[in-house]
Amino acid sequence: MNMLYKSTRDSLKEVTAAQAIAQGISDEGGLFVPAFLPTLTDDDFERLASYDYNGRAVDILCRFLSDFTESEIENCVSAAYGANKFDTENPANMHTLHDNVNILELWHGPTCAFKDMALQLLPHLLTKSAQKVSPGKTTAILVATSGDTGKAALEGFKDVDGTKVVVFYPGEGVSMLQKMQMITQEGNNVKVFAISGNFDDAQTGVKKIFTDEKIKDTLAADNIQLSSANSINWGRLVPQIVYYVSAYCDLLVSGKISKGDKFNVVVPTGNFGNILAAYYAMRMGVPIAKLICASNKNKVLTDFINSGTYDKRRDFYVTASPSMDILISSNLERLLYELEDNDDGIIKSYMSALQKDGIYTVSDKCLKRMQSLFYAGYMDDDGTFGVIKECFEKYNYLCDTHTAVAIGVYEKYAAETGDDTATVIASTASPYKFPTSVLKALGKAADGDEFDRLYELNNVSGVKIPQSLAELKSKPVRFNETCTSDNMAQKVVDYLLNSK
Numbered sequence: 001m002n003m004l005y006k007s008t009r010d011s012l013k014e015v016t017a018a019q020a021i022a023q024g025i026s027d028e029g030g031l032f033v034p035a036f037l038p039t040l041t042d043d044d045f046e047r048l049a050s051y052d053y054n055g056r057a058v059d060i061l062c063r064f065l066s067d068f069t070e071s072e073i074e075n076c077v078s079a080a081y082g083a084n085k086f087d088t089e090n091p092a093n094m095h096t097l098h099d100n101v102n103i104l105e106l107w108h109g110p111t112c113a114f115k116d117m118a119l120q121l122l123p124h125l126l127t128k129s130a131q132k133v134s135p136g137k138t139t140a141i142l143v144a145t146s147g148d149t150g151k152a153a154l155e156g157f158k159d160v161d162g163t164k165v166v167v168f169y170p171g172e173g174v175s176m177l178q179k180m181q182m183i184t185q186e187g188n189n190v191k192v193f194a195i196s197g198n199f200d201d202a203q204t205g206v207k208k209i210f211t212d213e214k215i216k217d218t219l220a221a222d223n224i225q226l227s228s229a230n231s232i233n234w235g236r237l238v239p240q241i242v243y244y245v246s247a248y249c250d251l252l253v254s255g256k257i258s259k260g261d262k263f264n265v266v267v268p269t270g271n272f273g274n275i276l277a278a279y280y281a282m283r284m285g286v287p288i289a290k291l292i293c294a295s296n297k298n299k300v301l302t303d304f305i306n307s308g309t310y311d312k313r314r315d316f317y318v319t320a321s322p323s324m325d326i327l328i329s330s331n332l333e334r335l336l337y338e339l340e341d342n343d344d345g346i347i348k349s350y351m352s353a354l355q356k357d358g359i360y361t362v363s364d365k366c367l368k369r370m371q372s373l374f375y376a377g378y379m380d381d382d383g384t385f386g387v388i389k390e391c392f393e394k395y396n397y398l399c400d401t402h403t404a405v406a407i408g409v410y411e412k413y414a415a416e417t418g419d420d421t422a423t424v425i426a427s428t429a430s431p432y433k434f435p436t437s438v439l440k441a442l443g444k445a446a447d448g449d450e451f452d453r454l455y456e457l458n459n460v461s462g463v464k465i466p467q468s469l470a471e472l473k474s475k476p477v478r479f480n481e482t483c484t485s486d487n488m489a490q491k492v493v494d495y496l497l498n499s500k
């Protein structure tokens, strides 16, 4: 069936998947959403369960990207999840924590964080989309990163024909491992700058370049168009739906649940992309009982789901789970569009209130629906460290700080409700991505630099260090340029026009 996309702020707008992905965001500021959700029957699940991850991905993606041919999608999927890209046979590896509580490890890709699941695939979807929408152009991706996204984008786009990628990271704002991951990046179409300033300076600078008509014209004359790889792009969301479908298939195959049995899904949440993908999977027919939304001390989503009022006027905390330190969860807009029965006018009013006053309250109907689907809770850093220690001592399982927030909130939920339904907890980063916090949680000294701590954590836990992190120390540095928010634009233009 032909699938079109609508904008959350203009339901009359209809674009193809290729347009939605190439464009990223709709002209009036809305997000692209599928016009309907494809449904999967028991027969479909039985067939999907007999496929490997790539086969499942092709099947699901074909339903959403109906303007792509099956062979185009097969090529994209095998480029993303093929040969040696992930260090497990199944890119979305399932680990049993205890009884019927399972950890869906989404971090076995090249950068050790779950963003690889989407960012390994997005570049291929994006180049195919760009070829369909505006053939013959080079797509240049600009990324401002607070750490994980920049590296995942660099790895995803490296040496992908027809693309270039430029990443800006705050010189003082990322961990040493994160910095090393970026400045040693390989590939002939990549460029990395440190910016003197914080993440907001980098982000503001990138946004300014996107809206600068003069720069766009200069680049267009050279057949280059700018695009973004951030998590509101539909091309980043759709790969995430796949792993929830796949998780259900794996639960069936392993006999942990029977056909049609429900299971809970727990997601450590920041921008609301990952948990939204689980919601879409549920709407497609994956039998999910409760969607459990886990936040850290920046608990704007916990408060919202429990009250119906979204209020970003609050202190911002730097926590031990930095990838969830977010006060504006952009992808929430897509959920509200569904729960408000596709009423674009209401969505527009919520989003303009958020921008103007920093607060909005949803309708009673929306709140009721949301609370019937979601449970929300949060965990502070002390609680998070406690979970890491307990998990290791009780179940011999080492988890990172983000995953620990999810496990902790799940435990709270289970204790409160007595619910013992089978559960899948999304694990979003390797514990080795945050060795300092994990050592601290285990009550061990975090001496030396972050490389020393990788080895110390390995000593303490016996868990293998991911190859891509272990080899970082001996990799040559390729990028050591710093720029300021004032000369970012010039640096981008120079690089894009002079690198062929």
Ligand SMILES: *Cc1c(COP(=O)(O)O)cnc(C)c1O
Pocket: 113, 114, 115, 148, 231, 268, 269, 270, 271, 272, 273, 274, 275, 323, 324, 402, 428, 429
């Ligand atoms: C990005 C990220 C998250 C948050 O995911 P959202 O889709 O933004 O909700 C959680 N954990 C880690 C490790 C991340 O990198």
